[in-house]
Amino acid sequence: MSIMTTTRDFPLLKTQVEQRKPLPGEPEAKMTVEELTIRYGPRVAVEGVTLPFYRQLITAIIGPSGCGKSTLLRALNRMNDTLPGVVTQGRVELDGKDIYAPGCDVIALRQRVGMVFQQPNPFAKSIYDNVAYGLRINGLVRSRAELDDRVERALRAAALWDEVKDRLGKSALQLSGGEQQRLCIARALAVQPQVLLMDEPASALDPVSTAKIEELMFELKKDYTIVIVTHNMQQAARVSDLTAFLLSGHLLEFNPTPQLFTTPAEARTEAYITGRFG
Amino acid sequence: MERHFERDLQELKERLLWMASLAERAVHQAVQALLEGDEAVANQVIAEENAINELQIEIDERALQLLALYQLMAADLRFVLAVSRINADLERIGDQAVNIAEAAQRLMRHPRVKPYVDLPRMGELAEAMVRDGMNAVVNRDLELAKSVLTRDDQVDSLRDQIFRELLTYMMENSSVVFSAFELILVAKNLERIGDHATNIAEDVIYMVAGRDIRHPAVDRR
Numbered sequence: 001m002s003i004m005t006t007t008r009d010f011p012l013l014k015t016q017v018e019q020r021k022p023l024p025g026e027p028e029a030k031m032t033v034e035e036l037t038i039r040y041g042p043r044v045a046v047e048g049v050t051l052p053f054y055r056q057l058i059t060a061i062i063g064p065s066g067c068g069k070s071t072l073l074r075a076l077n078r079m080n081d082t083l084p085g086v087v088t089q090g091r092v093e094l095d096g097k098d099i100y101a102p103g104c105d106v107i108a109l110r111q112r113v114g115m116v117f118q119q120p121n122p123f124a125k126s127i128y129d130n131v132a133y134g135l136r137i138n139g140l141v142r143s144r145a146e147l148d149d150r151v152e153r154a155l156r157a158a159a160l161w162d163e164v165k166d167r168l169g170k171s172a173l174q175l176s177g178g179e180q181q182r183l184c185i186a187r188a189l190a191v192q193p194q195v196l197l198m199d200e201p202a203s204a205l206d207p208v209s210t211a212k213i214e215e216l217m218f219e220l221k222k223d224y225t226i227v228i229v230t231h232n233m234q235q236a237a238r239v240s241d242l243t244a245f246l247l248s249g250h251l252l253e254f255n256p257t258p259q260l261f262t263t264p265a266e267a268r269t270e271a272y273i274t275g276r277f278g
Numbered sequence: 279m280e281r282h283f284e285r286d287l288q289e290l291k292e293r294l295l296w297m298a299s300l301a302e303r304a305v306h307q308a309v310q311a312l313l314e315g316d317e318a319v320a321n322q323v324i325a326e327e328n329a330i331n332e333l334q335i336e337i338d339e340r341a342l343q344l345l346a347l348y349q350l351m352a353a354d355l356r357f358v359l360a361v362s363r364i365n366a367d368l369e370r371i372g373d374q375a376v377n378i379a380e381a382a383q384r385l386m387r388h389p390r391v392k393p394y395v396d397l398p399r400m401g402e403l404a405e406a407m408v409r410d411g412m413n414a415v416v417n418r419d420l421e422l423a424k425s426v427l428t429r430d431d432q433v434d435s436l437r438d439q440i441f442r443e444l445l446t447y448m449m450e451n452s453s454v455v456f457s458a459f460e461l462i463l464v465a466k467n468l469e470r471i472g473d474h475a476t477n478i479a480e481d482v483i484y485m486v487a488g489r490d491i492r493h494p495a496v497d498r499r
Binding site: 211212214215218234237238239255258260261 | 279280281282283340346348349377
């Protein structure tokens with residue numbers, strides 16, 4: 001499948017319709033999962049999923065509750081390892097290297113593949129210390145000036161700097177929900193990841209904060225590979241370039257978002273996105 | 279904060295305006311080809327129709343994607359619906375221009391029935407209605423849209439006048455029937471262009487004020 005199917009040539013007009021402008025040429029997969037199967041004890045949560053995640057594009061994973069979308073997302077930085085009884089089979093590659101191979105440094109992996117959760121979860125520390133946290137514990141900076149610089153850049157990238165620059169020493173818990181979520185994005189960005197995983201990043205936020213997070217994602221995708229899990233189909237339609245539809249642990253359809261939401265290939269995708277079930 | 283879809287809405291508007299400029303030019307050139315007996319211009323109108331048709335498909339696809347991907351509300355929703363309707367009207371205007379250009383090609387092989395007086399006026403009126411209808415789209419100008427609606431009556435009465443006049447020519451001299459009949463069809467084409475411009479003006483009123491003024495006899499309670 002080529003994601004160039006989102007464009008259509010109009011030779012006389014010398015133009016193309018491209019709502020979500022794909023990158024020139026074939027997109028490059030930053031991560032891939034191959035034949036991925038994940039079990040919680042006897043229960044199969046994800047079965048035989050093969051899926052690429054492209055650089056500089058946002059991929060949305062949608063599907064009804066319990067379809068395995070969060071489990072699939074968490075497999076991308078081995079967050080499932082922390083749960084008891086989880087068995088993961090198949091390959092998950094980052095830049096062509098299997099992240100489940102023996103000897104893979106999980107801490108380094110999670111530094112490269114950052115994550116933002118559903119509920120904003122800032123530490124009970126200052127705004128500054130929240131962003132600086134990952135840099136300090138990983139020993140990523142050598143001086144206070146460098147730390148200041150990295151914290152500022154992360155807050156700017158998360159579109160939060162102007163709102164908090166005069167109160168960096170204040171507790172992060174005083175921020176609004178939307179600000180807290182952008183702080184968590186800044187905290188994830190501070191360690192300079194390459195992939196950003198977002199698990200329902202806006203489901204606990206009001207519409208204005210949601211809009212800010214979505215616009216932020218458009219900015220961030222220039223520099224990161226973004227994978228978002230959402231039960232909010234409208235959000236997937238708004239922000240993503242590619243959409244994967246998961247049902248009962250199986251990948252049913254993976255297509256450019258404009259195509260999936262106007263002419264889905266699978267009858268069950270159509271039934272789901274038109275609200276017939278799920 | 280500019281939302282992402284606002285850029286897509288802006289692009290949609292720009293494409294619609296491009297299509298409108300092509301349709302308006304087609305009308306102008308078709309009438310010019312007829313009045314001046316210029317075959318090259320008539321051929322150009324016919325050749326350029328495909329570009330208008332391509333734009334119709336492109337604009338429909340953009341509108342469909344906007345509706346599918348963003349939950350447009352209120353003014354944005356009315357705008358996309360209006361664009362979709364205006365798109366169809368502009369394509370029909372392009373078709374009517376081609377009809378006139380083809381009539382111009384046929385008329386060139388025959389002597390003129392009479393000097394053209396009302397046809398150029400009618401052409402100018404219809405063309406101005408299209409242009410002002412689209413200016414009303416761009417500037418969200420209700421007054422301009424209303425002025426387009428009132429001008430439709432002038433176009434209709436010119437059509438009636440042309441019909442009556444050509445009918446008398448045909449009754450006096452049967453050798454002019456072919457040309458006179460072609461000219462009656464051209465007058466009908468121009469009248470239809472005025473009708474499409476009227477539709478566009480009605481869409482502007484719907485888009486800006488949220489009022490549907492089509493078919494006043496329909497009870498909307």
